[in-house]
Amino acid sequence: MGRASYYVLERMDPVGTVEQRGVVGALALHGVESGHVLRHQRVGENAVRHQTRLLKERGGSVEPLLLAAHDLGAFHACVEETVRRPADQEVLIPEGGLQRLWACDVSWTLDPPALPPLLLADGHHRLEAARRLHRVHPGAVGDRLLALVVDYRRYPLTLAATHRVVPGLDLERAVRAAGRIARVRELPSVRRPVPRPGTYLLTGQGRTWGLSDISPAALAGRLRTLPAEWVELPAAISDHVLIPALCEDQQLAPAPRYTSHYPAPDEVGLILPAPTWDQIWAGAASGAGMPPRSTHLGPSPIPGQLGAPG
Template sequence: MHVAGLTLAPFHAVRYQPRRVADLAAVTSPPYDVVVKPDGLHRLETAEPHNVVRLILPKGADHRAAARRLRHWRASGVLTADPRPGLYVYEQRRGPDTVLQRGLLGTLALTPPESGLVLPHEDVMPEVVAERAALTRATAANLEPLLLSYRGEPEGPAAHAVDAATEGEPLLATTTPNGIEHRIWAIHDPARQAAVNAELAHHRALIADGHHRWATARRLNEEHRGTPPWDRTLVLLVDTARFPLRVQAIHRVLPWLPPAAAVDRLAGAFRVRPIRATPLPDALETLRTTAGPAFLLAGQDEECWHLLDRPAPELIERTVPHDRPPLWRGLDATVLHAVLLNGLWRPRPEDTGPTNPRYLHDAPSALAQARQSGGSAVLLRPVAEATVRQLAEAGVTMPQKSTSFGPKPASGLVLRDLSDEAEGPIADET
């Protein structure tokens, strides 16, 4: 199969009608896997009756209810589709002078893995892919875009198209509670769309955020034998030569394992140093400057951290797979999963409570959940983007939930309803 390169196709953006919702910001949500449960989920559900979290995280994983809700919101005019298909420029800004990110929203062809055009850098959890596939199958919609990065051409057609679009009035603008302003413009000109794709054809993209959504889209594409509209999925493509992404860590919470038990089970496998009466930022700085694989362990005692480093070489040799390059074998997440989560800290019959790790994108939330559950928070360091890209280009994936790229697109600003494309032309926006 010959694949020419990346192609970003226009689509009918499905958007909230401002006159039908209390506030555009109130119907947005972080991506489904960033929403903190249960408190963050509850806040979003009660922020506005039409918050998109009711679609992306329906109660009880009731995917049919999410599908009915989406159809009802479409039929009642809460959500409407733009009558003309387009590519869209999405900007996130902090204040009048600081552009954090600009990228292109469109539908990307689901190229086969062997094409090397879309590079994953993390493993996925099969149960999450199955759940996301069930939701997408039921709703027949891309409810959230993936975040992809590529290195564009200075002053190239894509950069020109993005900047030219932002000179006009945006289709929508809102400011979320974190102070970030979100704005979106449309690119309807076919010539400009073609110029963008002429440049993209010479590039490949790295999945920055959305590995499970990508695996979900590929699964559904295979189920539909590559037929439209399932052969594409919604993405935000960011030129990181112009707008570098930030890479942050994703932390783990182990509800079944209190810190004292975690330290006991190490049995000398790591050096363990207590750090007492230290604020979280200082503790994280100590972790950042520690050489080699290292982690911060914390739990009920708010005054004491445990810094874990210097794993026993013979333990690393025995437990970390040898079929990957040294760069991968030395990753914090590799050591955490191979040595600890799948080994020394694996749940035992005497352990109580949930026995699956939880993944939190910010350290305070991880600490709060560890203390609430009586378990442990394991805080990690971010991985350099260059390391992520080097491994991805070599075809090597990192352990699941190793990185958090951002800023992430807000969910709820633009959706893609596959039925709009399957049914042909749609009525004008109401």
């Protein structure tokens, strides 16, 4: 965080329960180099180029980065002090509920306390695009991006896996192929079951199979070229073991589509168990990060609604 004004953002669900609360400010782009901001996701060049175009067109980003902190340190007192008075701005959330915004007292801006190390939860491509653009064309974008820091222990972020849809995959053949490298059992007809740790759900046509106890030989053979930190992570096992094995059996190129939602009934997909916070922090701290498209963290603030209240 830096010299810009600070705000407190709060998100409430339709029944009035606080589901998110944090501090909004400006994040310096050099936070990554200093080690104060840890990234858990590797970026894709196409997505970075897309974000670079948006930054040039808009002259900056209107969508705040989302950062997770173990705690807010002295900023917790700022939050508690600020929310005691009426909000400066209230915005209805499209899916129901309310987003509220307060300007913090100017004293917090004049002498801001330090924050602990932060985990970048959402906005990896926006941050990388801004860093690169500022290095090459400093005048095109400022050296700071709008960011929301959430104390996820007091106000937990949603932590879910990103799932896979595999176009062209024949479901019955996929079930048989999975049975050659894993324990496979069909699950009772339950609406959108959630996989337990170590279990993957192969779903389609209104039916679901649980895949577990994957062959150690299959794991070792296909994961040996990956970072050691990845070998137990669901996204790595999905993308480098399960999906290739199912696609090779049907002579298909493994080209999954990624989604944060359950696949449609007419799609064949793989539902992944969510990684843990410990795994995410460990990957960020080691530099290995997480496999691509591992997590879905949120909720993200409503874009364009965090200007100065008034």
